[in-house]
Amino acid sequence: MGLKKIKKLVFRKNTQEVNRRFWERIIKAQRAEWEQALYRAQKGPKILIATSTGKEGMARPVESLLAVALTLRGANVHILLCDQFLPACSIALSTMMPDLSEFVAHGLTKRKCLECHQKGVSTYEALGLPIFSYRRLVAPDDIQKAEETAGSVPTDMIPAYRWNGMAVGEHALAGALRFFARGDLDGEPHAAQVLQRYFKAALLTAVAMRNLLRDIHFDCAVFHHGIYIPQGIIGEVARSERVRVVNWVRAYRNRCFIFSHNDTYHHTMMTEPTGRWDNMSWNLQVEQQLLEYLKSRWQGTMDWVSFLENPQFDLHKISNEIGVDFSKPTIGLLTNVIWDAQLHYPANAFRGMVDWVLQTISYFAKRSDLQLLIRVHPAELTGMVPSRQLIVDEIRTAFPELPQNVFVVPPESRVSTYAAMLQCDAVIIYGTKTGVELTSMGVPVIVAGEAWIRNKGITLDANSPEGYFRFLDLLPLRKRMEETQIQRARKYAYHFFFRRMIPMEFFESTERRKAFKLTLRSIEDLKPGKSSGLDIICDEILKGTA
Structure with a gap:
């Protein structure tokens, strides 16, 4: 076995240990205190951590840490994960596909979807927080309607398609463009079929989120990025149901993040009032x-x-x-x-x-x-x-x-x-x-x-x-x-x-840049007053201030 392959295997093993066993080790050291925090949080403000794509190497560490920190501050935190349900998502890329026709016909392989779901579940189960899955939120009739709509709307009409006033088609197109890593779909083999897959995924995400948010009133939904599939649709539905939205992204500065309120930072950074900075000392x-x-x-x-x-x-x-x-x-x-x-x-x-x-x-x-x-x-x-x-x-x-x-x-x-x-x-x-x-x-x-x-x-x-x-x-x-x-x-x-770039000192980049490692010693480090950056982030999520 070559040195490069050995390094790759070692890296994968290390990241899995961090994500699968990390929280079990942290929680085990203070199990009684954590159980008390969970009990106290049951009457607190409901926060939805809508990670969805459990394989996402940046989202999983950041959002699991936020789940713990918010629970320690009295929030009733719930998790949302995709359970091999969506026909397309932000994990999928055309460069991953040796045969694109296989993705068109079947989506991501069962192995990749299963791995994605298991990574998310294994991380969050260690925390004892309730986990919602997409499949259980969507009825068979809803699935059939999504399939019929995705198959009946002409491809050139998908980008402008709105579902109950929401820009579902726009996010489907953004997802398909990201899949192909192109700015347009011109001349791309299977472009229409791939766009239809993302369109169907967008519709299913919209139904799942609507059903969840009408069943449980959440005060705030927190999740990465805020565009593409499913994250863009999660934001659209949450806003339509009057649930506050907080999106985040890794910033440029070491161990810093940008948090955006009520819309993705792609929009809010351009519309932010100048009064927030032009009179600063x-x-x-x-x-x-x-x-x-x-x-x-x-x-x-x-x-x-x-x-x-x-x-x-x-x-x-x-x-x-x-x-x-x-x-x-x-x-x-x-x-x-x-x-x-x-x-x-x-x-x-x-x-x-x-x-x-x-x-x-x-x-x-x-x-x-x-x-x-x-x-x-x-x-x-x-x-x-x-x-x-x-x-x-x-x-x-x-x-x-x-x-x-x-x-x-x-x-x-x-x-x-x-x-x-x-x-x-x-x-x-x-x-x-x-x-x-x-x-x-x-x-x-x-x-x-x-x-x-x-x-x-x-x-x-x-x-x-x-x-x-x-x-x-x-x-x-x-x-x-x-x-x-x-x-x-x-x-x-x-x-x-x-x-705007808020420090959270608990993270280190991995050599692949697509994942974070947590450098946490105990849940004590996540309590109020221990990290000024984390305090700011949690206060903004809980109080709706930014």
């Missing part, structure tokens, strides 16, 4: 803390999410590799991963990111006075779900020969995004978070998509193609942002990186 010490962290992001030394190893900062070497001449006016453009978070954003200026990139190249082909430097996101190749639709391929198809003033940094390049963009007169973005950092450095930013820096009074925000091209007509700007604007940008950056 500001001093040199706070500013220095921010700038030190922003500098660390050039190499990711203070983060547990980094997409580029050993970046190249030497501008001479960058120019030689790419061909760009930084002595001439240069406009930067930063892409996103095409398939990621494909939801409907009304303020976006274009149909999608590919459309935006291609129209921008066409514009700059007529602007010989400017250079366009396109930095493709490294996560196209190094993200947890590598993209199967690459923007370099889309560009090559549309422009077999690039305009002489357009330069592309491919995803595999070691060119530092920060070093290159700081040489630009201005930078255009779609949805990347890098806009938060660039504006803090005084670089003017134009936003065409769902970037979180939008609506903050810091960037030039385009809401239509016409408005977007009017902004481009202003280029080059030939100046950095005003000092007052830079300070405003830094206030938001501090709010984003140090206030």
Whole structure:
């Protein structure tokens, strides 16, 4: 057996020990105290931890820890898991399938579904908390109706389909796009059948959640991400039943998380009132803390999410590799991963990111006075779900020969995004978070998509193609942002990186980045007053404050 295979087996064994036996060991040490906490919590506010996909290596540790911490604070916690019921979900990826026709016909293999269910059950059973399963929440008649609807709605009508006013079809499409790791389904074999599977899964999730929430009144539903299948539908139904929703995601900073209330963070980060940060007290010490962290992001030394190893900062070497001449006016453009978070954003200026990139190249082909430097996101190749639709391929198809003033940094390049963009007169973005950092450095930013820096009074925000091209007509700007604007940008950056990203010190990343290890010693560590970050998170869940 090769060394790589041995390491893989050892890793799997270790993660299973953490997830299957970890809580049994922790609870055993304080069994009587835990039983008392469970008894006291029976009359407390009802919280639904809607993990659903038990195999999810990040959700299981985080949400089981939250279940314990909330119980210790008097919450009556319940768990929701899929029991090999849904025909498609966020665990499934086309790259896992040697034969896609098998997934179309039968869904995930019984072994994978069973493993997913068992991992979730084994983790939560150790806590003695009630567990709901999807299959028991859906009647045979509901299953038949879901099958009939999924089979009768034309494929091109699914994305706009609404079930009792809820955007069920939109989440089904997002799930299918994630499955294929593409921004569209054009030319994808079995695309229609896969979309129908996700549509049926969305309908079944909606019925299961509606039945559960009408049977038991929950004060709050807590679960990861908040989009795709089933998480996006869980949120839709919970909101329709007037149950508060709290979504979370791993943040950039080490051992930090973003928690979003009432909607997925993909939406709330753009609509958050500016009053939460623009009047915050500001001093040199706070500013220095921010700038030190922003500098660390050039190499990711203070983060547990980094997409580029050993970046190249030497501008001479960058120019030689790419061909760009930084002595001439240069406009930067930063892409996103095409398939990621494909939801409907009304303020976006274009149909999608590919459309935006291609129209921008066409514009700059007529602007010989400017250079366009396109930095493709490294996560196209190094993200947890590598993209199967690459923007370099889309560009090559549309422009077999690039305009002489357009330069592309491919995803595999070691060119530092920060070093290159700081040489630009201005930078255009779609949805990347890098806009938060660039504006803090005084670089003017134009936003065409769902970037979180939008609506903050810091960037030039385009809401239509016409408005977007009017902004481009202003280029080059030939100046950095005003000092007052830079300070405003830094206030938001501090709010984003140090206030919205809440520390929970109990987690460590594994070598695969798709799972967490818990570093807990006892349930004492999870009691009120022991962890300021955990206190904030639990208070917000229980009290509905954010």
